[in-house]
Amino acid sequence: MHSSTSNSDSPDKWPETYWRRPIPTAHWQGVSLLTALLVLAFLFVWETWWRLDGYEPSFEETAELWARMRDKAGTGAPDEVVYIGSSRIQFDFDMAVWQQDFGGSKPIALPKVGTCPRPFLSDIADDPDFKGVLICGVTELLFFAPDMSPPHSEATAYLNHRKNRPISSRTDFLLSVPLQSALASLNAEDLKLGTLLRKRWLALPNREGSRIMPDLPPYFARIGPDRRYHMWSRMEQEAPLQEKVQQIWLPWFTMGPPFAGEGLDALIESVRLDVEKIQARGGRVVFVRFPSSGQLRSIEKARWPREAYWDRLLEETGAPGIHFEDHESLQGFVCPEWSHLTRVDAVTFTRNLIPFIKEVL
Incomplete structure (x- = not known):
């Protein structure tokens, strides 16, 4: 009977894919470019949205x-x-x-x-x-x-x-x-x-009777x-x-x-x-x-x-x-x-x- 700590069931040689995960074949330059374009598009839409709402570039008070x-x-x-x-x-x-x-x-x-x-x-x-x-x-x-x-x-x-x-x-x-x-x-x-x-x-209303500081x-x-x-x-x-x-x-x-x-x-x-x-x-x-x-x-x-x-x-x-x-x-x-x-x-x-x-x- 095998000991509970025995490794006799382990294969003599683990397959290479067990230790090293192969990188899928893909056009990574194209993926990177597409990701960058999507991020820039989101930032452009986000910035345009708030500018149309009247916001302007402003320094943060720090x-x-x-x-x-x-x-x-x-x-x-x-x-x-x-x-x-x-x-x-x-x-x-x-x-x-x-x-x-x-x-x-x-x-x-x-x-x-x-x-x-x-x-x-x-x-x-x-x-x-x-x-x-x-x-x-x-x-x-x-x-x-x-x-x-x-x-x-x-x-x-x-x-x-x-x-x-x-x-x-x-x-x-x-x-x-x-x-x-x-x-x-x-x-x-x-x-x-x-x-x-x-x-x-x-936005949720405050609980009735709650005591909080006024809004800024x-x-x-x-x-x-x-x-x-x-x-x-x-x-x-x-x-x-x-x-x-x-x-x-x-x-x-x-x-x-x-x-x-x-x-x-x-x-x-x-x-x-x-x-x-x-x-x-x-x-x-x-x-x-x-x-x-x-x-x-x-x-x-x-x-x-x-x-x-x-x-x-x-x-x-x-x-x-x-x-x-x-x-x-x-x-x-x-x-x-x-x-x-x-x-x-x-x-x-x-x-x-x-x-x-x-x-x-």
Whole structure:
């Protein structure tokens, strides 16, 4: 009887096909060419589909793109212009108009959508090589957000990325630039497969009684390599899209009580110290309140009254400020989704804003 471990049933010589799988005979060059053509055809159709839907090539908002812009700041030149803030200044401040009407070098864009600009203010205040003009946009919900809140933490994450940038991050960015510049279908906000499945193709309602964070707005801006935001043409023209984003803003701007009390006192004091550092070495800081409109502006007035926030910020820091409601030429702009200006209005607003900035510098 054979042992269970016996290999006496094995053939003396395994057939060659047992060890080596023969490659089928085929015209592999033709197969490769056909595969490449099918892939290119799919990409062409995919790209054309989304361009017909109004999408444009746009850079992705990333920490690496921000860090590359930050590397350009701090030249020591007194005419250097840097601006920080949240999304309003990114949409509403036109760098080309500034350079044309104000003169000097092109401003460096360092805002970040949905974040508190105070960490960026502190970073520039601690940079001994910055001696220029710093324009800081103020959106009360975000500017007066407490430390450790998501708006503050997201800005801090950008600073941390710059301090600890891996080589792979720089390489990935450089490799992606030609594609981001050419393809609308690479839109990271709306056109990722997961986003399309979740929000377009298989959109499911939330369970009744579920407690979740409000949605974030969909894509409505084209981002240039200089981080300048241009409002999407469909947002400027389509009322349903405008109304959709308006309704998204409401829960964000009414969530929880506004920051106040001793915490607000400490916050404004920290801003004062940062402004003082910049001014001590010859730099200048200007705060700007960009337009908002509709129901959103009514909410902002009720929750963040000027005398308790904006006026106090200027009084205690000693820095000049320009509020759109204080000057006739800065009034009357209607934000399509209540919070940001159209491309044309951004040009006009910037041109009207420049004389007031010149006046306070």
